[in-house]
Amino acid sequence: MKKSWHIDRRTFLRSVGATLALPFFESMSLGASPKALPRRVCSVFFPFGVSLPPADHELKEWHWFPSGEGCDFQLSRTHASLESLCDDLTFIGGLSHPNGRKMGGHDTGDIFLTGAKFGSDYKNLVSMDQLAAMQIGGETRFPSLTLSSDGGVGQPTRSRTLSFSREGRPIPALSAPRQVFDRLFGQSDQATAQQLKNSGSMLDLLLEQSKSLERRLGKRDQEKFDEYLTAVRSVEQSVERSQDWLGIPKPNVDPESISLDASPEGPEEYIRTMYDLMFLAFQTDSARVATYMLGQVSGATSIANKFPSYLGLAGNWHGLAHDVDKKDGYEQLGRFDQFLSQQFSRFLNRLKITSEGGESLLDRTLVLYGSSNSNTHQNINYPLILAGGKKLGLRHGQYLRYGDDTPMSNLLLTMLQQLDAPLESFSDSTGTLSELLG
16 A cells, blocks of 8 residues: 555656765655665676686685685685675585586677577577566666676677577667766756657557558568567667656766776776766666676677786786686786776675665675686686675575586576566576575
């Protein structure tokens, strides 16, 4: 039953606008319980695997995974920056997507959040984040935020995005910080309103004209045409959603507070800025679902491939992953792993110290971080960290190790269920990971 003091979120925003630190008010729950604070999820992917020196190697301190297991584990040098966050995260080893184990080492970024099996048509499945957006993205201006360092969609098995629609189509990722900021916080104008109105009119006309054409097509052409119409309807829904939000002011975020001119040539500033944009999207409740692909797995063609060299390390990212057997190879890759961990730690800390309804933003946000390679061409034993979500039923402060009989889809299903998605299975899942639940 909706109480008299429950306020429609959109009505409230229309009347007063929004500011950078605008909290999620308990009375803004669209008729839900006052305790129904938002649930959020974020996934961060990096390519080429990690430093995994043998246990007896002189550089074993650069091993990505902790030593020990369960609650009795010790972080390596790689993750020293995460020490204060150990009670907020779980290291996970041994998981992988069975459908990816025989794929090429540079082919598995596409299925990190889908677990799909590619046939000759390279058809993907819906990604975990998009299922989450269907469940928790309906009350925000943007159902989801899709980012990558390379931008766009890439090509099959060389994806530049982690996100795939319910039809398995890649969702283009944004890569320019200023473009992302303008999408989230740039002010709408009358020209935008007219453009959306015109788009809606053209889509209506197209759908109406398509009815007569569809009756004249053969069975196979009808199937292709149905796929096309599905895409058109998806655009139509997006236009309608944008129109619904046109009269609602966007949050007022100072563009000087973030490095909008950051570029991949300065990887520390650039990666921090991309994390900052996700943080701001969550803090202002502009989006509750986000993905960030730090780099695609296509080797030399990825913009992110040069990140290590810009930081003064010996070689590019792909090269570091290949050259671990050289004299200081494990340390060189390990130092880059350490750099990435430091940026991830900063993001988690920002979420942790931000309060929302008396709770930490991190406690109501699931954050998945990892790769679909262990070593650069081995699609097993994914290096994974799941952080946050303690108020969503997760327990942390542990290092869990699984065998080949446990697919990564079990982890993705566990996350979806903690977001209240009404799912009993996801992709090739065989169950959930009960060890993660408090």
